Amino acid sequence: MAELAFYQLRTTSLENALCTLLQKALDSHHRVRVISSSDDRISSLSLALWTQISTSFLAHGTVSDEYCHDHPILLSTGREKIIENINNADVAIALDGAKLSFLDGVSRYLDIFDGNSKIACSDARNRWVNYKAEDYQLTFWKQGEGGAWFKEK
Numbered sequence: 840m841a842e843l844a845f846y847q848l849r850t851t852s853l854e855n856a857l858c859t860l861l862q863k864a865l866d867s868h869h870r871v872r873v874i875s876s877s878d879d880r881i882s883s884l885s886l887a888l889w890t891q892i893s894t895s896f897l898a899h900g901t902v903s904d905e906y907c908h909d910h911p912i913l914l915s916t917g918r919e920k921i922i923e924n925i926n927n928a929d930v931a932i933a934l935d936g937a938k939l940s941f942l943d944g945v946s947r948y949l950d951i952f953d954g955n956s957k958i959a960c961s962d963a964r965n966r967w968v969n970y971k972a973e974d975y976q977l978t979f980w981k982q983g984e985g986g987a988w989f990k991e992k
Contacts, residue, residue, distance in 0.1 A: 842947050843939075843970055844978045845963060847954035851986040853934065854887035857951070859986065861888070861897050861912055864930055871912045872928040872945070876937040881914045884934075888912065936962050954982065 848856055857873070864871050875881050881901060888897040899912035902925065907913055913926040916937070924942040932949040933939045936959065939948050950966060953959040971977060979991040 840975060841941065841945060842978065843975045844947065844949050844980060845967060846949055846951040846980045846988065847960075847963070847982060848951060849954040849982040850984055851982065853951065853953070854884060856982065856986060857884065857932070857934075858887060858897060860932070860949070860951075865897065865911060869930045870926055870928045872924070872926065872931045872940075872942070873912065873914045873934065874931065874937045874940065875914070875916055875934040877935060878916055880935055881916055884914060936966075 846856070846860075861871060861873075873884065875884065885899065885901065888899050890896070897912060898910065899914060900907050900910035902913065902915045904910070908925050908927075910926050913928065924944050928942065928945055930947045930949070931939060931942065931945045932951060934951050936952065939950065941948075950963065952963040967977060967979075980988045981991055983989050
């Protein structure tokens with residue numbers, strides 16, 4: 840069964856944290872599917888992935904792109920019926936409480952949520968309980984000062 844990791848944002852923006860995590864994933868030769876619940880979030884993330892890192896950019900696309908299967912990072916909304924692993928991702932990331940789509944070939948799932956929002960924390964806690972009941976291997980990462988991630992026990 841796939842590993843599912845919760846990431847609690849506390850000190851940096853989602854865009855900043857996501858760029859860092861995506862760069863690490865690409866450096867390790869992973870392909871990634873990012874799922875958000877909003878078109879506006881996908882648009883802002885797309886811009887951030889092109890501009891957030893001053894020395895480079897994170898090549899990516901959206902499911903509406905003609906050659907979406909070629910992108911190492913694919914952005915999509917949870918409103919799309921996600922049943923196919925179009926870009927052969929082995930990592931999937933859910934944002935803003937978007938429902939994870941469990942796809943063939945994906946071995947690691949990340950659920951990133953705003954640790955400064957009581958509602959987002961409560962929703963994440965509920966997702967944790969539901970996934971735990973389904974016997975997923977769960978880990979929890981909390982963001983510390985400066986944006987570093989620390990695994991909680």
